[in-house]
Amino acid sequence: MRQSSVWFFCLAVLGLGTLGILPEAWAAGGDLHHAAEEIGKELGVLWVVPFACMLLSIAVMPLAVPHFWHHNYGKVSAFWGLAFLVPFAIVHGFELAAYSVAHTLFLEYISFIVLLFSLFTIAGGVCLRGSLVGKPVVNTVILLIGTLLASWMGTTGAAMLLIRPLMRAIAHRRYKVHTIVFFIFLVANIGGSLTPLGDPPLFLGFLKGVSFFWTTIHMFVPFAVLSAILLALYFAIDTFLFNKEGRPESPDAGQDGRLRLEGTFNLLLLGGVVAGVLMSGMWKPEGGVTIYHVHIELQNIVRDVLLLVLAGVSLKITAPEIRRRNEFDWEPIREVAKLFAGIFISMIPAISILRAGMDGALSGVISMVKTADGMDNHTMFFWLTGMLSSFLDNAPTYLVFFNTAGGDPQRLMSEVGTLLAISAGAVFMGANTYIGNAPNFMVRSIAESGGIKMPSFFGYMAWSAGILVPCFLLMNFLFFH
Numbered sequence: 001m002r003q004s005s006v007w008f009f010c011l012a013v014l015g016l017g018t019l020g021i022l023p024e025a026w027a028a029g030g031d032l033h034h035a036a037e038e039i040g041k042e043l044g045v046l047w048v049v050p051f052a053c054m055l056l057s058i059a060v061m062p063l064a065v066p067h068f069w070h071h072n073y074g075k076v077s078a079f080w081g082l083a084f085l086v087p088f089a090i091v092h093g094f095e096l097a098a099y100s101v102a103h104t105l106f107l108e109y110i111s112f113i114v115l116l117f118s119l120f121t122i123a124g125g126v127c128l129r130g131s132l133v134g135k136p137v138v139n140t141v142i143l144l145i146g147t148l149l150a151s152w153m154g155t156t157g158a159a160m161l162l163i164r165p166l167m168r169a170i171a172h173r174r175y176k177v178h179t180i181v182f183f184i185f186l187v188a189n190i191g192g193s194l195t196p197l198g199d200p201p202l203f204l205g206f207l208k209g210v211s212f213f214w215t216t217i218h219m220f221v222p223f224a225v226l227s228a229i230l231l232a233l234y235f236a237i238d239t240f241l242f243n244k245e246g247r248p249e250s251p252d253a254g255q256d257g258r259l260r261l262e263g264t265f266n267l268l269l270l271g272g273v274v275a276g277v278l279m280s281g282m283w284k285p286e287g288g289v290t291i292y293h294v295h296i297e298l299q300n301i302v303r304d305v306l307l308l309v310l311a312g313v314s315l316k317i318t319a320p321e322i323r324r325r326n327e328f329d330w331e332p333i334r335e336v337a338k339l340f341a342g343i344f345i346s347m348i349p350a351i352s353i354l355r356a357g358m359d360g361a362l363s364g365v366i367s368m369v370k371t372a373d374g375m376d377n378h379t380m381f382f383w384l385t386g387m388l389s390s391f392l393d394n395a396p397t398y399l400v401f402f403n404t405a406g407g408d409p410q411r412l413m414s415e416v417g418t419l420l421a422i423s424a425g426a427v428f429m430g431a432n433t434y435i436g437n438a439p440n441f442m443v444r445s446i447a448e449s450g451g452i453k454m455p456s457f458f459g460y461m462a463w464s465a466g467i468l469v470p471c472f473l474l475m476n477f478l479f480f481h
Contacts, residue, residue, distance in 0.1 A: 032099040032293045039092065039100075040349075040356030047349035050084040054346045055391065055435070058339065059457030073335065077342030084346045100348050102292045108393075109344045111304060113337050116156060116438060118273055118307035123160030124328040125266040125318035132259060133250045134170035136238040139179055140231055142166050143186050147227050150191030151198035151216075153274050159188045159439040161270070164326050167450050172250040175241040177454060180447045181463050182234040186227060188439040189431035193223045193424070196281070197274060199437070201389070201398030201426035207281050208402065209409030210419070218420050219427075222479050226428065229471055263322045269310045276306045332445035336438075343435060350392055354400045366404060376405060378480040382421040386429030386472070390436045398426040421480045428472065432464045433457070 057076050061069040069076070089097035132138065142162060150158040166183060170176050192198030194216045196206035202215050242248075261267075280303035287298040353360040358367065369380045381401060389397045401422045405412060412419040430437030434444055434457055444454050455463060 032095060035096055036100055036103065036352070037355070039096065040352035040354070041359040043349050043353050043356075043361060045353070045361050047084065047088070048353070050080045051343070051346040051350055053083070054080040054342050055457070058435070063456050074338040077339050079342075081342040081345035084349065088349075099293055101345065102294045104344050104348060106291060106294050106296050107300075108396075109341065111300060112340065112344075112438065114304045114307050115273070115277070116336060116442065117333055118311040119154070119156045119160045119270070120333050120442065121311040122266045122269045122273065122314040123157065124164075124323055124326055125263040125314045126161060126270075127262040127322045127326050128165040128168075129260055129262060129325070132165060132169045134166075134173050134179075136235055136242050138169060139166070139238055140235045142169065143182060143234060144227075144231060146183065146187035147191035147231075150187055151194035153270060154197055154277070155188050155192035155199055155437060156439040156442070157270055157273065158191060159183070159443050162187060163443050163446050164450075167447065167452065172248055173242075174245045174248070176452050178234070178237055178241065180443065180452060180454060181460065182230065184440050184443050185431045185464075185468065186230055186234075188443055189437050190223065190226055190230070190428055193219045193427040197278060199427045199430070200395040202423060203277070203281060204395050204399050205402065205409075205419075205423065208399075208407070210413060214413055214419075215423060218416055219423060222420075222424055222428075222475055225478065226471055226475060229474075230467070233467065262325075263318050265317060266314050269314050272310050273307055276303045276310075279303065327450060329449050331449055332442055335445050336442050339441070340435075344393070347392060351396050351400075354388070354392075354397070355403075357400075357404060369401065369404060376415075376418040378417045378421040379476055381405065381418055382425045382472075382476060382480045385422045385425030386432070387425075389426045390429050390432035394426045394430045394437060398422060401425075417480070424475065424479070428475070429468075431468060432461065434460055 054077070057080065061073075061076065085097055085101065088100070142165070146158045146162045149161070153161070163180075163183065166179065167176075170179055173179075189199075193202070196203040196210075196212060196215065198215075202210075205215075206212060280299045283299045285298050289296045289298075289301065353362050354366075357363070360366075365384060369377050369384060371377050385397060385401045388400075402412070402419075405418045405422065431440070434441045444460075447454050454460070
């Protein structure tokens, strides 16, 4: 069976259930929303095994069986998604299984992939041309610009806009991997810590009542300290490697004229994406659509349609030559879409158990965020939010610990420490793995498509453990101790 057929089959089964075409006994009855909220209290940690196997597949198979993985990663993703879903439907009923998938699909995955697709498509129509030579100073400046942009156009938008110009700048360099790794650290993660537009966890906080500029004010010093350390460290490493390479000159230097942007109309479209995301958080109209007990709010429908329209406009108006010069290829977005479908589905029990709090199988973990006298433990909020965000979606992880801390935005904003620890953990430690934040895997896929052999899943974690973890220990000492 072809890979696309597997996905068509999975979506067809889900579609039949959610549209009510399956027998009425399967698609009706009960408060499924309440049941889904309560199920986390019943699930044991064994239900997380398919998710763990999904992560191990991403980590091991590209190295152990690269040819098989390249041609079948979609099937592997579907397998692990179904490895959770089928037993769950047998044990807890088709209705709850279908509702859980519908909830994940309509409220999380579709919005996730639509945003990535629109940013990937639009940013792929912007081409920075000219003599951009990948010397240490130039590379560091690109990383700095991306880090500053990320909070205002999103980590995904900044990453998609700048990854290809950076790759062209370092095309003549022998050592390239460290540049892409630091790009993921800074542009795809840490740079998004100053506004709700920067990273999905902060946007969820904004929707819960955290004021727009709270993160700008309170996250600025941790952001500045961490960014300065990483930029200085990158410059030192790149300078050392540049000298080791013999200070190579780009063969294309001076041949393409002065620096200039092509496809600049796409920058307006990127602004439209940012406006659409912000609109969906501030506009609260009545109405929407309910599909299999899952209510999809009108503003979210409008946002996703708008983003798809903007992507379509970009494809229509951008000259094909610009995308060719950008080496634009659809494979990275295909890979992300298929792998994250399996991740989102197989992750359902892990998120449910966490949401169950002290009544769930991970109550021991949740209890660690309180001191013996019942006070918030800022250190544990920082590390637990961060470590779980490294492997789970950092947006719902943020929400779990936000609610664990009481969920009162006014109190959390006034007391600062707990909310700061949760925010910093979710945003900063999303950089620990390829799947910790949406653009990480996308950047890795684009780099691989461009011929840069990126570290494996565990290889990347060796970079993050060696560089980021000591920085996080310093952050803990300075701000959360």
